[in-house]
Amino acid sequence: ILQKFFYTVNEYSATNKYLKTLDLGAVTCKNFSSNFLFKATDSYPYSTNLVLENLTLPLNETKIVPSLVISKLSSSQYSLKKVIVPEGYEKLDKQCFSEKSPWGYTPVLGKTFSLPSTLLEIGDDAFRGCDFSEITLPEKLKTIGKYAFTNTGLTSITFPENLDKIDDGAFYGLNITNLVFNEKLRFIGNSAFALTSEQTETVLMIPASVKYIGPFAFNFRQYQDVYFQGTKAPLMPVGKAIFYSDWGEGTAF
Secondary structure (H helix, E strand, O other): OHHHHOOOOEOOEOOOOOOOEEEOOOOEEOOOOOOOOOOOOOOOOEOOOOOOOEEEOOEEOOOEEOOOOOHHHOEOOEOOOEEEOOOOOOEEOOOOOEEEEOOEEEEOOOOEEEOOOOOOEEOOOOOOOOOOOOOOOOOOOOEEOOOOOOOOOOOOOOOOOOOOEEOOOOOOOOOOOOOOOOOOOOEEOOOOOOOOOOEEEEEEEEOOOOOEEOOOOOOOEEEEEEEEOOOOOOEOOOEEOOOOHHHOEEOOO
16 A cells, blocks of 8 residues: 555556655554565666655564665665654664665665664664765664664764674774764774774773774774773784775774
8 A cells, every 4th residue: 555655657666746755653564674665576666756855664563674675765866855763663674774786885865864762773784875974873772783884974973872882894984083982882893983094083082891892993093092991901803804805904903
């Protein structure tokens, strides 16, 4: 039934030229998937005539926003302006708002969005390549997956107090300065905050809670001072970067 909001011409073209706001927040689905709004056989729908700007996703009994949930709304000529993930969701699945293709990651999320306070985990590649410059992370969030925000436009970030893990490459290549970590953070992954060129920064404080910092986690960030607030420095093994093998082997800094 919901597919009829988009397929107004025929079963192959998503061409609703009138619908700008769709709020499905009061709907609860038993098996919400990427084919819930679009047909499984419609791999590349024509979406150039869509004018949808604001979308509130329906709830899912699994409490997980599925992979590629709105990927078929993506095209070179169209993208949403705002997506709202309603209260009750606990996880964004991998590639939730991005789609990997032979040409890279295709963003499907617009400039602004809203995440629920109930969210505990952001999956791998969840926002990879999406075009936004800011995000508010919920206070209950515990895990940020691999490459979750790589190739976005983020320039600042505030880490919630309960965050436990920032996985490999989560913020790779992003020009975020003045990093301030929360006091419960335990894990910082390989190349998590690495840059692609040198950048001079002042001070970085590593909370006592941090037990592991992966190779090249802060590569090309030239800190004047790094302070470890615990009585014992975290484990910082030597290894290769996840993105560039020609970097050789190194530690976190």
